[in-house]
Amino acid sequence: MKLGNLLETLHVYTATKSIENVQVNGIKMDSRAVQKNDLFICIEGFTVDGHDFVAQAEEKGASAIIAQKPIEASIPVILVNDSTKALAKLSNHFYGYPTNHLHLVGVTGTNGKTTTSYLIDSIFQEAQQTTGLIGTIQMKIGENTYPVKNTTPDSLFLQQNFSQMVDEGVDTAVMEVSSHALDLGRVHGCDFDIAVYTNLSQDHLDFHKDMDDYLRAKSLLFSQLGNGYHQKPKYAVINRDDEHSDFLIKSTAQEVITYGLDDRADIVAKNLSLTASGTSFTLGTPKGDIYIESPLVGKFSVYNMLAAASTAWLSGISLETIKKSLEHTKGVRGRFEPVLAGQDFGVIVDYAHTPDSLENVLKTVKSFVENRIFVVVGCGGDRDRTKRPLMAQVAVKYSDHTYLTSDNPRSEDPKAILEDMEKGITGEGYTVIVDRREAINEAVQHATAGDVIVIAGKGHETYQEINGERTHFDDVEVAKESIQSRY
Ligand SMILES: CC(=O)N[C@H]1[C@@H](OP(=O)(O)OP(=O)(O)OC[C@H]2O[C@@H](n3ccc(=O)[nH]c3=O)[C@H](O)[C@@H]2O)O[C@H](CO)[C@@H](O)[C@@H]1O[C@H](C)C(=O)N[C@@H](C)C(=O)N[C@H](CCC(=O)O)C(=O)O
Numbered sequence: 001m002k003l004g005n006l007l008e009t010l011h012v013y014t015a016t017k018s019i020e021n022v023q024v025n026g027i028k029m030d031s032r033a034v035q036k037n038d039l040f041i042c043i044e045g046f047t048v049d050g051h052d053f054v055a056q057a058e059e060k061g062a063s064a065i066i067a068q069k070p071i072e073a074s075i076p077v078i079l080v081n082d083s084t085k086a087l088a089k090l091s092n093h094f095y096g097y098p099t100n101h102l103h104l105v106g107v108t109g110t111n112g113k114t115t116t117s118y119l120i121d122s123i124f125q126e127a128q129q130t131t132g133l134i135g136t137i138q139m140k141i142g143e144n145t146y147p148v149k150n151t152t153p154d155s156l157f158l159q160q161n162f163s164q165m166v167d168e169g170v171d172t173a174v175m176e177v178s179s180h181a182l183d184l185g186r187v188h189g190c191d192f193d194i195a196v197y198t199n200l201s202q203d204h205l206d207f208h209k210d211m212d213d214y215l216r217a218k219s220l221l222f223s224q225l226g227n228g229y230h231q232k233p234k235y236a237v238i239n240r241d242d243e244h245s246d247f248l249i250k251s252t253a254q255e256v257i258t259y260g261l262d263d264r265a266d267i268v269a270k271n272l273s274l275t276a277s278g279t280s281f282t283l284g285t286p287k288g289d290i291y292i293e294s295p296l297v298g299k300f301s302v303y304n305m306l307a308a309a310s311t312a313w314l315s316g317i318s319l320e321t322i323k324k325s326l327e328h329t330k331g332v333r334g335r336f337e338p339v340l341a342g343q344d345f346g347v348i349v350d351y352a353h354t355p356d357s358l359e360n361v362l363k364t365v366k367s368f369v370e371n372r373i374f375v376v377v378g379c380g381g382d383r384d385r386t387k388r389p390l391m392a393q394v395a396v397k398y399s400d401h402t403y404l405t406s407d408n409p410r411s412e413d414p415k416a417i418l419e420d421m422e423k424g425i426t427g428e429g430y431t432v433i434v435d436r437r438e439a440i441n442e443a444v445q446h447a448t449a450g451d452v453i454v455i456a457g458k459g460h461e462t463y464q465e466i467n468g469e470r471t472h473f474d475d476v477e478v479a480k481e482s483i484q485s486r487y
């Protein structure tokens with residue numbers, strides 16, 4: 001593509017040199033990845049400033065640079081007001097506006113995004129569609145999976161991969177939309193057809209100023225939905241039982257469909273029954289009801305199923321197909337995942353890493369446990385410090401014994417994180433064991449018939465990051481080894 005054609009999508013810019021006949025073979029935001037005739041876009045990051053890598057981009061053969069402040073270069077430099085916005089616009093234009101050709105579903109909220117996205121993906125697959133998915137665990141395009149660095153990657157990655165999805169015949173793409181992504185413009189230009197809200201509770205207060213700022217970031221998915229009116233309808237799917245639902249309903253110009261546990265909502269779960277082996281309820285919609293028996297455990301899972309069912313229903317998928325998918329789901333890796341190694345007590349690995357998710361999971365276990373509850377939990381380093389005492393408090397409140405241990409301490413001192421956690425606890429009922437393997441082992445050695453051990457915080461993760469270094473660590477694997485050492 002010619003640079004001149006690509007720049008048609010921007011209205012305000014100045015070029016330091018003639019751009020006539022400048023060729024753009026690709027777009028890069030990382031100088032290390034630049035190849036001949038790529039356009040390099042300088043982004044001011046949290047760690048370094050992309051404007052400092054122009055020389056490397058040039059050396060590697062970039063044909064032009066997009067910058068938001070003056071820089072020296074022998075190739076054309078296009079000065080824009082905001083290079084992050086330019087990245088989103090140019091990527092979209094370069095890849096031919098791929099989300100216009102996909103049925104795109106975005107899921108936001110503090111907890112339940114990954115689970116809900118997987119449920120949505122499964123229902124669309126059950127409806128014989130080819131699907132794409134982008135989220136915390138991985139990216140999927142049809143049958144293939146790819147690793148991702150962020151829950152919601154940057155706009156260049158997104159547009160490039162949406163384009164790949166279009167090429168591979170994907171009908172529906174579902175993605176998690178984090179508050180970071182909304183705040184940092186990673187989803188600018190994504191033409192969502194359905195925006196889903198799960199819930200809001202404390203997390204990420206290292207990044208967002210306060211809870212109001214966090215809610216404002218989440219609301220961007222709804223205020224940006226549609227960006228005007230389209231022939232094809234756009235919908236916001238909102239949890240009616242969440243205290244912020246009114247705010248989010250008012251944030252969008254599009255039609256809102258609510259879900260919840262009572263008649264205030266449009267899509268409801270009636271006659272709910274929760275057991276240790278699953279849930280059953282009647283899914284009520286404005287166009288009829290259907291009875292569902294799912295292996296997913298806990299009231300929070302019903303909310304995730306309602307969000308997924310509402311999305312599918314709005315997309316024209318039959319209630320029978322929705323039922324079939326929800327009844328056959330295997331659940332999601334690291335979300336309330338049972339560890340089965342022949343033991344006579346329960347072990348559950350779960351990704352709860354916020355006070356609210358931990359409370360939901362522990363309340364659920366408490367409702368069916370026959371004997372005691374043990375919790376193994378830690379908190380991540382370089383992340384919201386204020387959630388540490390709250391998570392410890394929740395763990396001790398719902399358990400018979402808590403093992404406070406390390407999650408991913410990252411650059412922080414593991415002991416200092418545990419001290420922060422301990423500040424939330426008055427009294428006893430817990431032990432501090434810095435080494436996660438030892439903590440899991442301790443819990444396993446103490447468990448007897450009918451007990452349940454909840455190993456929280458790391459879910460699907462297959463690494464532990466200590467002192468900035470990642471080593472292999474998998475809670476399920478470690479728990480199995482501990483159990484096997486007992487028998
Ligand atoms: C705080 C934050 O969001 N950081 C994101 C940000 O990194 P950064 O600002 O540090 O980037 P940087 O290293 O300063 O680089 C700036 C620019 O210089 C470029 N560069 C850099 C080095 C070089 O040699 N040459 C070069 O050109 C980089 O490619 C980049 O364009 O931009 C990167 C590229 O898009 C992201 O991968 C990175 O996410 C990091 C890994 C991260 O941990 N983010 C977390 C906080 C996050 O975003 N989490 C949310 C949700 C979590 C949840 O829901 O619970 C998520 O969506 O993942």
Ligand SMILES: Nc1ncnc2c1ncn2[C@@H]1O[C@H](COP(=O)(O)OP(=O)(O)OP(=O)(O)O)[C@@H](O)[C@H]1O
Nearest residue numbers: 110111112113114115136300335350351352357360
């Ligand atoms: N609807 C829900 N409400 C509250 N807690 C939930 C809900 N769904 C799942 N959880 C809990 O939150 C944990 C994380 O779930 P999930 O990975 O689906 O959320 P997420 O929003 O994608 O999280 P992240 O922001 O880390 O990507 C689960 O392991 C479970 O403990």
Ligand SMILES: N[C@H](CCC[C@H](N)C(=O)O)C(=O)O
Nearest residue numbers: 353379380383407408457458
């Ligand atoms: N997406 C979340 C995941 C936290 C998972 C937990 N294991 C941790 O490392 O803190 C975050 O980056 O804050």
Ligand SMILES: [Mg+2]
Nearest residue numbers: 113114136176
């Ligand atoms: Mg997630």
